[in-house]
Amino acid sequence: MYGLKAIVIGAGMGGLTAGIALRQAGYQVEIYEKTSKLRPAGAGISLWSNGIKILNKLGLGKEIAAIGGQMNRMEYRSHTDELLNHVDLAALVAKVGEKPYPVARTDLQQMMLTAFGESDVRLGMRCVSVKEDEDSATAIFEDGSTATGDIIIGADGIHSVVRSYVTGKETQPRYAGYVNWNGLVPASPDLADNDVWVIYVGEGKRASMMPVGGNRFYFFFGCPMSEGTSVEPENRRAELKEIFAGWAQPVQNLIEKLDPYQLNRLEICDLDPLPNLVKGRIALLGDSAHATTPTLGQGGCQAMEDAEVLSRFLVTTNLSVADALLRYQGERKERTANLVLKARKRTDTIYGKNAEITQEWYEQLKAEEEKDVTDAIAKIILGGPLR
């Protein structure tokens, strides 16, 4: 179908990727964002090769390589600094045909805003509901204004308002049982080599650093915790010192170096797989459709895959918008549900839901061959729309 008008709710990485893809398909696109100043949640993100392939297809290959870190290796270490396994990622890249790039979220957001046209994102527009008739779909905003197009894309994140229209019920996020702290620090050799993604694991917790552009590390910590805890920024370094007491020296160095006032502290949630991702002319995309725990590093990559598949069916089929959306759902529902459940299982293993299973996993890490690790990651990447 040519000449459609799309209304996108949310200017996160899903909404922006969809906006860029649909514009390139020749559509008129309006993106509406509730915040008055865009600020990405979280400090960094690892974009695996399936996400990078989508960006390549959108013409952003050089831009992402310029802001991405050089992640050539992966290392698992015990919390007492025993090397558990070491993986050269060259074999993965050879198998899937593209590198992964960890990036700072602000750099990624700026890259995407520039590609879409920053002034074209309508800020301070909180969508409160959506409706449709035979010929069009309309988003209604808090200030009473409306936007009408041929299609509405609900890329409004885990707390989506569009989702209740699509599924016909309220779906609450599920607390995954752990807290994540994340931020950026300047790279330095007392933390890690600047081409390695290092992950320290032990006691059902983890601490990790990966290189991003600008000679920095994106770091994160994770620890199981009951729901509803909160700690003021000034006390967050002390909190991490206590939780990670006795861990390897680079982890201690990281805790000393991080800026507690720039440290994000998040309770991690996901969504149970939804019965449907589309209704009529209205589609969910990204976290609104399938928010996942970040233990496979695939949430954002899946939002990008959604954008590619959705724009492809809209352009290449001609029966109706609703028909194209059903085809999109047909290609995306199972893949995203499987990844959410796989990440959930991995989360439980990493964060000690069952101590015996977590201990077995630590043993398994020691026994794993490089090929086992790269094959497992490649399988996820190659399950996407761009093989």
Ligand SMILES: Cc1cc2nc3c(=O)[nH]c(=O)nc-3n(C[C@H](O)[C@H](O)[C@H](O)COP(=O)(O)OP(=O)(O)OC[C@H]3O[C@@H](n4cnc5c(N)ncnc54)[C@H](O)[C@@H]3O)c2cc1C
């Ligand atoms: C700690 C952590 C680490 C992660 N690491 C990775 C990783 O390494 N790799 C990876 O691929 N993924 C990762 N993810 C997942 C990734 O961040 C998300 O999947 C991705 O950000 C989803 O993008 P989105 O655009 O769908 O949603 P969001 O980024 O949540 O964007 C939604 C946008 O919609 C706006 N909005 C919300 N409601 C409304 C409304 N009513 N009206 C208008 N606008 C609205 C919001 O303000 C926001 O700008 C991680 C997630 C977390 C929490």
